[in-house]
Amino acid sequence: MQEIEITRGVVRELQEIDTALRETLGAVYTGAVMNDETIRLILADTASKTDLAQARSLALSEIAKIDVKAPPPSARARQRLEKAHTDLRGMDFAGLHGRIEAANSVQALRTEVRTLMRLVQQMAQAQGLTDADLPDDTGV
């Protein structure tokens, strides 16, 4: 393993920089370790000098983007989870069933399928199986 140490700065949670590093660097980036002062970026032995430089640059760039006034990722995940619990408790299954039965066009069915997708996604969130949101283009 190769390590790069950077100052933690305004980073509250590793997810604030980890996702971008993983998406950009792929398998050569294995993750990071953060204590109260520093962040160590961990790269594979096969990582080149270019990879190391890119990791440092990208991490610093991501840190610069952090909006400290916005909730950290874990708080946003909690908010999504609480919303999922609330929505699921208030779910009108009979009404959904009725709308599916009454749908008489592709457009009408698409609307109900989106509702079902949201239901499945919220159930998965509620069970702790995912933190992922549905993509925006689902229109739900």
Place this chain on the structure above:
Amino acid sequence: MAYTTPRTWVAGELVTASMMNTYVRDNQIALKDPPSATLSNWSVAAVSTTSTSFVLIDAAFTGSITTTGGRVLVTVTGRILQAGTGHIANFAVLIDGVVQGDATEGTYRHYAEAGSATRGIAFTFWSDVLSAASHTFTIHWKTNTGTLTLEGLQVMYREVS
């Protein structure tokens, strides 16, 4: 203080002060205070990782002890926060940079059965016989996904032979 293999006393033997000091005093001192290192982070902020390969938790938990040819007992206790169901936390004891036990799983594995929660962890490791020399002990960790957070960690390395 080094431990000396106890002498087999012979009937009628003259017991000298030197013998008493070596085989009684020094051995008692050695047994009372074996080579050890205890490291805790009760009061410092949590440490977190997203690493999917074993990586050093923190240099603050590195212990170097000069052993006398026995085995070393490693104890680890702390609290971990896993962010979701199916998240796996692995911990490994390294001696002189070598992972002990299974290279992939390490010494301890915790699977999060349900949701995000803080859980207590505790495990021990009993080393092979080590050469009488200075040895470096470290604790490494990794997660299969998401962020793994650790707080209230205490680690002890002690020769027990």
